[in-house]
Every structure is written in structure tokens, then in C-alpha cells.
Amino acid sequence: MGAHVSMVAVSTDPGFVPDRSWIWRSYIESTPELDCDARFFAGAPLSVLFYPSFLRNAVWPYAHGNQAIIRRALAEQSWLSEALDGRSFDMVHCNHFFLMPVAERLARGRSPILLDSHDLQARQFMLMNKKIPWLRPHASYESMLAVELASMRGADLLLHVNIDEHEIFSVLLPEKRHALLYPAGPEAPSGPGGDDIVIVASNNTANVESVVWFLREVAPKAPEIEIKIVGNIDIGVRSGAPEEFRRYRDWFVGRVDDVRCAYESARLVLLPMVNGFGLSIKTLEAMASGLPLIATSAALRGMRDDALDLPDVTIADDPESFARALRRKAREPRRTQAQRRTSCVRAYFDAHFSQAVYRRNLEALVGSLLENGRRP
Structure with a gap:
């Protein structure tokens, strides 16, 4: 600026x-x-x-x-x-x-x-x-x-x-x-794509509760599907829910240097959030990847209501509907890199959470403040 x-x-x-x-x-x-x-x-x-x-x-x-x-x-x-x-x-x-x-x-x-x-x-x-x-x-x-x-x-x-x-x-x-003033969300790779179904999460209280909910309530209802859980969330789940961690130990990737790389070889992102406050940065990151999302409404907290109606977003707030959506979406063909770049979730990200939009909005607010808000 x-x-x-x-x-x-x-x-x-x-x-x-x-x-x-x-x-x-x-x-x-x-x-x-x-x-x-x-x-x-x-x-x-x-x-x-x-x-x-x-x-x-x-x-x-x-x-x-x-x-x-x-x-x-x-x-x-x-x-x-x-x-x-x-x-x-x-x-x-x-x-x-x-x-x-x-x-x-x-x-x-x-x-x-x-x-x-x-x-x-x-x-x-x-x-x-x-x-x-x-x-x-x-x-x-x-x-x-x-x-x-x-x-x-x-x-x-x-x-x-x-x-x-x-x-x-x-x-x-x-x-x-x-x-x-929405923040500028982090960019995420939009390909080349692969077969991974991913949950990306860091080790904090809200994320641990959400992943444990998924492992206890949703995963047993879709036993034929394997998930990749990326991030240091493994530490919190191992401590807070040792039985679930042992059962699904092979799903946990652990900490990676750049968590965004998880989206490169993914086909579907899961956002099973049941707790937390404020805008979810990992939801923005998932949108930037252009992948289809299965999410609880809590994952889209802080956004306008139109985010809940995006065609690439499946809202599922109870275990049965989440598992049902997971089984259905897992059978769909994976998106090409071009399809991900032009998907509606990526377009939504660009329209509300891109660096260019953030800069434009901040510049207008700062200009107004400098012009009218200087203290006497």
C-alpha cells in the first residue's frame, strides 16, 4: 500500500x-x-x-x-x-x-x-x-x-x-x-490431485474435540473408507482419547513442515468441527484448494450464510449424515487441477478472502481513518 x-x-x-x-x-x-x-x-x-x-x-x-x-x-x-x-x-x-x-x-x-x-x-x-x-x-x-x-x-x-x-x-x-474485514486466507495447492481424503488440524482443544467426535461417531459408520489426518493433532488425540488413537493410529500423519501440501494429493476435505470460535483458517485453506468439502455448519462459522449453500460444500451436522455424505462423495471421480482452480469454493475464496480483496478493503478503511479520524 x-x-x-x-x-x-x-x-x-x-x-x-x-x-x-x-x-x-x-x-x-x-x-x-x-x-x-x-x-x-x-x-x-x-x-x-x-x-x-x-x-x-x-x-x-x-x-x-x-x-x-x-x-x-x-x-x-x-x-x-x-x-x-x-x-x-x-x-x-x-x-x-x-x-x-x-x-x-x-x-x-x-x-x-x-x-x-x-x-x-x-x-x-x-x-x-x-x-x-x-x-x-x-x-x-x-x-x-x-x-x-x-x-x-x-x-x-x-x-x-x-x-x-x-x-x-x-x-x-x-x-x-x-x-x-475478512482476513486474507492462506493459499493452498490446487493439485495435481490424488486419492487422499484428508482432515487437516493442529493440536488445540477445539480441534481435538472435533477429531475425537469424528473418530467415535462418524468413522465407525463408514468403515470401508480410510482417512488421512495431517498435523500435530495426533499429540492431543493420543492424550485425550487413547482408545480412538490406537484404533486409527495408521490414519495419523503427524506434523509436517508445510501442512498445505496435504491438499496436493487430496480428492476430498473433511471439516468435522464441533467446537471453536471465530473464523476457521483451515476452512479458508480448504476452500483455496478448490476441493469438495464435507463440513459441519460450525466449520463455516463467521461467514455469510451463502457459504452454506455452495455446491461444493456438503453440510452434515450429525454423525449419520456426515457418514452418509462421506460414503457418497468418496465414490465420485476426483477433480482435475483445472476443475479445482475454477470450483465454486475457490471462487468464493477469491471473492472474500484473497490478498487482493483484503488489501483493497483495508486501504479504504485506512484512507477514511486518516482523513476523518485523526485525533485533535
């Missing part, structure tokens, strides 16, 4: 202060795509953990599972790179509510702030806390949401990556300006 971009990486782990350059080395080496005009760093020193007020107001709530308070508190105590002193910006784009204390320092009360909402993170924190032995009483959803909303009020424009969160936050924060 022609902007001069300065990246400010903020650590939510104590001890990652800017002048300890060695501690940031692995982060820099693993994020070459973030190289731009300048890189800066911010983080709280270890000493903050021993401040009585920090122990009382941040560490103690965190011991009860309040992920929102500890993250915001560490951002509030962050030291910034000395090179940022006196530096001004036309606009600050903040990617998490708990980093707003840093964004507001960079804006200096003059520059407008864009903030990405990433779904209601209080809901994500509740999912994260499910298997962690926090002290009782556990932090409530309402207490973490209150921190989230209070932080968001400091932004000039709230960017929401799916329809659900746009509607929810518009009600929760009616005084703020909101915009629906």
Missing part, C-alpha cells in the same frame, strides 16, 4: 526487554516476512513480577485464570526500544486488545488506532483454561470480557474478522466505529 511500516513486537512473557537483543533472535529469524522499514521491541522486565502492586493486581488474578489481566498488565509495564523515543506515527495498527497500552503510548494521543478484535478473546481464554488447574474461584468469562472491552474503548476503529464478532462487538461497544 506504499506505507512506511515500523513493526513493534511486544512480548507477553516477562524478561523480554528490548535491549536484550539475543533473546529476540529466534523471533527475528522465524519472521522474515515482517522485515520492513524498521523493527522495534517491547517487553516487561522480570523485576515487575516482584512489585507488590503487580503481584496483587495481575499475578494473583492470573493464578485464578485471568488471562486478560496478566497480558494487559505486562503490556502496561513494557519497556520500549529507545529508538522509539520521540518517534511519531500517522497511524497505529494494534493486533490484540491487551497490547493497547503500548499502542496508546505510540499514538501519543494524536494518531488514530486500528485494533483487530480476533473474536471475543475472553471466550478463547475460557477454552485455554479448561485443562489448567487454576486456583478457585476460577476467573469468569464476564471478568475477562470486562478487561477486553475496557481496553478496546481506546481504539478509533475496531476491525472484526468475521460476521459474528462484528455483530457482537457492535452491540457491546455501540459508541465505537466498527468494520468487518
